[in-house]
Amino acid sequence: MTFTYVSTRGQAPALGFSDVLLTGLARDGGLYVPSEWPVLDAETIAGFAGRSYADVAEEVIAPFTGDAFAPGELRAMVDEAYATFRHPAVAPLVQTGTNGFILELFHGPTLAFKDVAMQLLARMMDHALAKRGERATIVAATSGDTGGAAIEAFRSSERVDVVVLFPHGRVSDVQRRQMTTVDAPNVHAVAVEGNFDDCQAHVKALFNDHRFRDGMKLAAVNSINWARIVAQVVYYFTAAVALGAPHRPVSFVVPTGNFGDVFAGWVAKRMGLPIERLIVATNSNDILARTIETGRYEVQGVHPTSSPSMDIQVSSNFERLLFEAEGRDADAVRRHMDSLRQSGAFTLSGPVLATIRGEFDAGCTDEEATARTLRETLADAGYLADPHTAVALAQAGRASSDPQVPIVVLATAHPAKFPDAVVAATGRHPPLPQHLAHLLSGQERMTVVPNDVEAIKSFIQQHSRASGEVFA
Ligand SMILES: Cc1ncc(COP(=O)(O)O)c(C=O)c1O
Numbered sequence: 001m002t003f004t005y006v007s008t009r010g011q012a013p014a015l016g017f018s019d020v021l022l023t024g025l026a027r028d029g030g031l032y033v034p035s036e037w038p039v040l041d042a043e044t045i046a047g048f049a050g051r052s053y054a055d056v057a058e059e060v061i062a063p064f065t066g067d068a069f070a071p072g073e074l075r076a077m078v079d080e081a082y083a084t085f086r087h088p089a090v091a092p093l094v095q096t097g098t099n100g101f102i103l104e105l106f107h108g109p110t111l112a113f114k115d116v117a118m119q120l121l122a123r124m125m126d127h128a129l130a131k132r133g134e135r136a137t138i139v140a141a142t143s144g145d146t147g148g149a150a151i152e153a154f155r156s157s158e159r160v161d162v163v164v165l166f167p168h169g170r171v172s173d174v175q176r177r178q179m180t181t182v183d184a185p186n187v188h189a190v191a192v193e194g195n196f197d198d199c200q201a202h203v204k205a206l207f208n209d210h211r212f213r214d215g216m217k218l219a220a221v222n223s224i225n226w227a228r229i230v231a232q233v234v235y236y237f238t239a240a241v242a243l244g245a246p247h248r249p250v251s252f253v254v255p256t257g258n259f260g261d262v263f264a265g266w267v268a269k270r271m272g273l274p275i276e277r278l279i280v281a282t283n284s285n286d287i288l289a290r291t292i293e294t295g296r297y298e299v300q301g302v303h304p305t306s307s308p309s310m311d312i313q314v315s316s317n318f319e320r321l322l323f324e325a326e327g328r329d330a331d332a333v334r335r336h337m338d339s340l341r342q343s344g345a346f347t348l349s350g351p352v353l354a355t356i357r358g359e360f361d362a363g364c365t366d367e368e369a370t371a372r373t374l375r376e377t378l379a380d381a382g383y384l385a386d387p388h389t390a391v392a393l394a395q396a397g398r399a400s401s402d403p404q405v406p407i408v409v410l411a412t413a414h415p416a417k418f419p420d421a422v423v424a425a426t427g428r429h430p431p432l433p434q435h436l437a438h439l440l441s442g443q444e445r446m447t448v449v450p451n452d453v454e455a456i457k458s459f460i461q462q463h464s465r466a467s468g469e470v471f472a
């Protein structure tokens, strides 16, 4: 079957999976989504019980890949990707209450949920580039975790240069060192004198400059890349099935910034997984909680918090949900995005807001509540969480769902990535896992650049090996 993807803004060509993988942002500035949603029947979902993470990953992802891979290729990549995880279950569930569970997504190489998708994405991209005999320059924006995961996943790739833009002084020491201590010629950590939203806006501006994009052969590994989302759909299936799906519904609480992770949950539901509620948990950068409460998406200043990876206001993947909630009306999406660009805001109509509220709850956890939740989770359940996970744990009570329905909180990072915040709240120091012991003493390499897209372009031109063309 030819499985195609369409842009949320309706003015870019429909593409197959391999093209979407290498394209990242659609050429009209939109995000790619499947032209139709594959559905797994209840018998197939029930059959996931007791099977390995890799088995489920192969079955959930395969329907989205069309003819991109020969038989056995996807499976080989999945096996390799998840062999890098330190836990045999890849994403284990921990019970913390009668019907409360934590889904640990941080057992990959860089201690954040980003590894789950990035380890597979790197293998898929290398495969697609090798097949075409091409190279690429990955440009990623990170608030701390995507960058480290991308560098780790692509550090030995011969076909890819990786340029990671992070907000200078706004990531934790462990996050920064994961990006700056890797001594590989294809890896470039760039500290931008701005915030994450600035970094993400620069990445989109680079992609929207088609001459630059084509000349540098830009590729994206942020969650604007559809392949990031589809790999994250898998753990909703493994967790829900372990708790009784498809015979029993499950709710998820997701610490949210760029809306990629919780959108993956929405996709799982669309594919047939019985998810009762998806709860969007934000830190004080609460644009999504405000939008779901009031219907007005309005960008305000970014506040630094103890969960810095979620210090985000412009939440890329909300555009994918908007496309769906607007009944796949790309003109409506373009109008909202134009309004966002011109005035920093847009307003959802009543029916669109009702559609979104039909699936999502949302809440904001402030700094005091994050610290209190870290303390209480340790005292009550003996569980040392990270601050991002605590933002979600604090919202677990607000699900408007039946108390019989299990609530799964996604634990998106290991507490050792954010020791200062964890110690300040709990007095407990989370040790770094042994495989990262070298981090704190490694030599750091990074370039600081002004918050200016031209400065970033010039850095990429000097460091990308993908292009023979010289830009004036
Ligand atoms: C540790 C952590 N938790 C949660 C999030 C939010 O995920 P998303 O951007 O997919 O909403 C991020 C990054 O975005 C993160 O790094």
Ligand SMILES: N[C@@H](CCOP(=O)(O)O)C(=O)O
Binding pocket: 141, 142, 143, 144, 145, 146, 147, 221, 222, 223, 224, 257, 258, 260, 309, 310, 316
């Ligand atoms: N929290 C992220 C921000 C980028 O999100 P992405 O999912 O779009 O890559 C980070 O840690 O970098």
